[in-house]
Amino acid sequence: MSGICVILEQRGGDVKRASIEALAEALRQRSAIGGGVTAILMGSDMATAAEQLKSSGADKIVVFDRGDLAHYSTEGYRSCAVQAIQASGATAVFIAATVQGRDLAPSLAGGAALDAGYAADCTDVEVDGGRVIATRPVYAGKATVKVACNSATFVLSLRPNVFDASLTGGGEAVIESADPPFTEGDVGTHVTSISDDAGGSRDVAEADVVVSGGRGVGGPEGFATIQALAEALDGAVGASRAVVDLGWRPHAEQVGQTGKVVSPKLYVACGISGAIQHLAGMRTSKVIVAVNKDAEAPIFKVADYGIVGDLFEVVPALTEAIGQLED
Amino acid sequence: MNAICCIARVPDTATRIKIAGDGRSIDPEGVQYVINPYDEFALEAAIQFKEQHEGELLVIHVGDGDFSKDLRQCLAKGADRAIQLKPSAPVGPHGISALIAEKVASLLPATVFCGKQAVDGDVGGTGIMLAGALGVPAVAKVSSLEFTDTGATCTREIEGGTETLETTFPCVLTFEKGANEPRRAGLKEIMAAKKKPLDVEEVTAPDPKLEILSLQLPPPRPEGRIVGEGKESVPELVRLLREEAKVL
Ligand SMILES: Cc1cc2nc3c(=O)[nH]c(=O)nc-3n(C[C@H](O)[C@H](O)[C@H](O)COP(=O)(O)OP(=O)(O)OC[C@H]3O[C@@H](n4cnc5c(N)ncnc54)[C@H](O)[C@@H]3O)c2cc1C
Numbered sequence: 001m002s003g004i005c006v007i008l009e010q011r012g013g014d015v016k017r018a019s020i021e022a023l024a025e026a027l028r029q030r031s032a033i034g035g036g037v038t039a040i041l042m043g044s045d046m047a048t049a050a051e052q053l054k055s056s057g058a059d060k061i062v063v064f065d066r067g068d069l070a071h072y073s074t075e076g077y078r079s080c081a082v083q084a085i086q087a088s089g090a091t092a093v094f095i096a097a098t099v100q101g102r103d104l105a106p107s108l109a110g111g112a113a114l115d116a117g118y119a120a121d122c123t124d125v126e127v128d129g130g131r132v133i134a135t136r137p138v139y140a141g142k143a144t145v146k147v148a149c150n151s152a153t154f155v156l157s158l159r160p161n162v163f164d165a166s167l168t169g170g171g172e173a174v175i176e177s178a179d180p181p182f183t184e185g186d187v188g189t190h191v192t193s194i195s196d197d198a199g200g201s202r203d204v205a206e207a208d209v210v211v212s213g214g215r216g217v218g219g220p221e222g223f224a225t226i227q228a229l230a231e232a233l234d235g236a237v238g239a240s241r242a243v244v245d246l247g248w249r250p251h252a253e254q255v256g257q258t259g260k261v262v263s264p265k266l267y268v269a270c271g272i273s274g275a276i277q278h279l280a281g282m283r284t285s286k287v288i289v290a291v292n293k294d295a296e297a298p299i300f301k302v303a304d305y306g307i308v309g310d311l312f313e314v315v316p317a318l319t320e321a322i323g324q325l326e327d
Numbered sequence: 328m329n330a331i332c333c334i335a336r337v338p339d340t341a342t343r344i345k346i347a348g349d350g351r352s353i354d355p356e357g358v359q360y361v362i363n364p365y366d367e368f369a370l371e372a373a374i375q376f377k378e379q380h381e382g383e384l385l386v387i388h389v390g391d392g393d394f395s396k397d398l399r400q401c402l403a404k405g406a407d408r409a410i411q412l413k414p415s416a417p418v419g420p421h422g423i424s425a426l427i428a429e430k431v432a433s434l435l436p437a438t439v440f441c442g443k444q445a446v447d448g449d450v451g452g453t454g455i456m457l458a459g460a461l462g463v464p465a466v467a468k469v470s471s472l473e474f475t476d477t478g479a480t481c482t483r484e485i486e487g488g489t490e491t492l493e494t495t496f497p498c499v500l501t502f503e504k505g506a507n508e509p510r511r512a513g514l515k516e517i518m519a520a521k522k523k524p525l526d527v528e529e530v531t532a533p534d535p536k537l538e539i540l541s542l543q544l545p546p547p548r549p550e551g552r553i554v555g556e557g558k559e560s561v562p563e564l565v566r567l568l569r570e571e572a573k574v575l
């Protein structure tokens with residue numbers, strides 16, 4: 001038995017980019033692991049989404065399409081995924097390490113159905129002599145660990161924004177529709193509503209660019225300056241814990257050891273001192289820019305580019321300069 | 328209904344990690360260990376649960392460190408008894424959840440309170456795996472909670488939004504920071520906690536599902552540079568971001 005199953009996450013029929021990254025990584029590892037790549041799609045009205053993935057390069061797409069899969073439930077999704085994984089004989093399961101993925105993955109691995117090990121939030125996958133080796137950050141990125149699995153199946157959740165999303169394409173996937181093996185009584189939790197954050201703002205953990213503000217922003221109003229730069233860069237707003245604790249910004253925006261761990265292409269830290277817990281959440285960003293009026297602030301130790309100065313002068317100037325760039 | 332709160336012991340978040348000689352674990356020298364920050368919220372929710380439902384509140388910890396002072400704190404805040412299971416070998420979320428499931432069998436049905444993740448391994452697996460082992464539903468990452476007659480209404484943050492869920496008890500809930508305001512124990516409670524039972528038991532560790540090959544510090548970031556002072560340096564920054572870093 002061999003092969004890789006990729007569990008895709010979708011909202012309203014759109015497959016998440018982080019899931020495409022996981023699929024792309026599975027396709028890259030296909031020959032090393034052996035067997036085929038099976039994508040698993042769960043939701044309601046999935047026909048278009050399945051069709052769109054037909055030429056992704058996957059060998060097979062298993063679709064569970066039923067009204068009660070419109071909202072995620074651990075038990076419902078788990079039963080579908082377990083059935084498809086077992087049917088495929090896959091020894092590796094890839095899933096994007098989103099909120100949903102980090103709920104589903106341990107539930108698959110922890111259940112009795114699959115004898116599986118679980119590596120969370122992986123940043124690298126390699127295969128050595130047929131053995132899958134996962135690299136993952138621990139201690140909020142202060143260290144990384146390499147692990148291999150002793151069980152028949154290895155479930156890996158892959159950190160968003162780390163793996164290349166380009167699909168190899170080629171071939172045509174077999175689309176197979178499967179019946180969800182659960183009934184209403186099997187599910188103990190129900191989503192009753194989902195609300196989008198005000199303005200449908202982009203999530204820090206998913207964004208390519210994050211502009212974060214710290215206590216130096218001075219108050220909730222000051223965040224208009226941060227927001228403007230984030231918009232100019234088509235990015236998301238982040239915050240330090242100090243700012244969240246003061247109630248200036250919602251917890252969903254907190255970056256750091258007890259907030260979100262982000263690794264965008266560009267991270268701009270404004271008025272953030274760079275405490276160890278904050279650095280833990282953003283030090284894997286590709287490029288870090290810091291604006292701080294204190295030349296001694298520790299943030300400058302990890303920043304690729306720093307400007308010493310008042311953020312209320314520097315950030316608007318930066319916003320303007322970026323607005324003037326032609327694409 | 329009984330309540331169970333799972334407490335992990337982790338290095339203080341201000342710790343600078345050093346790798347031990349075996350290349351697979353951290354050097355414990357000088358590390359200060361604390362209750363996992365998220366577990367403080369789990370404990371508070373468990374105490375509130377106990378106040379509303381009849382039953383016992385057990386605090387359980389798996390690990391071989393000296394944790395009695397912290398477990399006494401949990402007792403002072405309102406837990407009825409504490410158990411520390413000392414495994415014969417290091418265990419991860421799989422092993423921890425299996426050991427806890429076995430130990431609490433006689434207390435079921437019980438609602439279980441965990442943190443969303445332990446800030447050492449950062450897995451976020453134990454609570455969810457425990458739910459599987461106990462055959463009950465789980466709601467992970469609860470950021471606010473209201474008890475209903477038969478269960479709870481929970482919210483959690485998802486990418487770009489908030490999800491509201493309903494669950495019935497018994498279940499496993501794992502907590503996000505800020506879900507409640509953890510209480511402090513008063514002097515009287517601290518004194519009273521000295522008489523509450525705290526048992527330490529040696530247990531056989533289950534076979535590990537994962538093999539740790541190596542633990543490493545991340546590669547240091549290449550030395551950065553100060554582009555300049557004030558807004559005059561913005562054009563140079565933009566040039567560097569475009570031409571050198573190629574992110575604009
Ligand atoms: C258990 C635990 C977990 C934690 N988890 C996190 C976490 O997840 N994320 C996190 O961020 N923190 C976390 N912290 C908190 C962390 O230790 C710091 O307290 C926090 O990051 C500081 O936030 P800050 O940089 O915004 O504020 P400060 O440290 O107060 O820094 C403000 C900075 O702004 C600069 N400044 C002021 N005015 C201006 C101006 N006009 N222009 C430019 N610069 C200016 C100052 O020079 C200073 O460097 C945690 C702490 C603990 C104990």
Ligand SMILES: Nc1ncnc2c1ncn2[C@@H]1O[C@H](COP(=O)(O)O)[C@@H](O)[C@H]1O
Pocket residue numbers: 333334335336363365366369387388389390420423440441442443444445446448449450451452453454
């Ligand atoms: N060694 C442990 N003993 C008891 N509970 C634990 C232990 N490790 C983790 N937990 C619980 O499980 C949660 C998630 O931990 P983890 O799966 O390691 O990220 C923690 O917040 C604790 O509530």
